[in-house]
Amino acid sequence: MxxxxxxxxxxxxxxxxxxxxxxxxxxxxGLTDALGFLRTCDGTSCTVQTRKADVVIALSDVVxxxxxxxxxxxxxxxxxxx
Numbered sequence: 105m106x107x108x109x110x111x112x113x114x115x116x117x118x119x120x121x122x123x124x125x126x127x128x129x130x131x132x133x134g135l136t137d138a139l140g141f142l143r144t145c146d147g148t149s150c151t152v153q154t155r156k157a158d159v160v161i162a163l164s165d166v167v168x169x170x171x172x173x174x175x176x177x178x179x180x181x182x183x184x185x186x
Contacts, residue, residue: 112169116142116150119171127152128168129161139172 110118112127119125119142126139127150138161140154150166152159 112166113163116145116169124172126172129165
């Protein structure tokens with residue numbers, strides 16, 4: 105099945121653990137995103153490991169989700185000129 109044809113919730117349920125994802129979901133003040141690695145997903149919630157913490161998201165709050173490519177290599181710190 106074409107992954108783009110899946111609903112965001114179906115995509116998260118079918119994605120392999122460790123897939124890098126971005127998930128847009130509802131919060132009390134509007135919407136926010138979680139970018140990181142999918143750790144778990146069951147019938148009611150999923151967990152995304154972001155740089156700062158694991159984020160547990162109720163599937164009922166998900167409005168969009170997709171796989172994203174690996175993060176680009178971090179650039180070396182610039183040395184200031186004297």
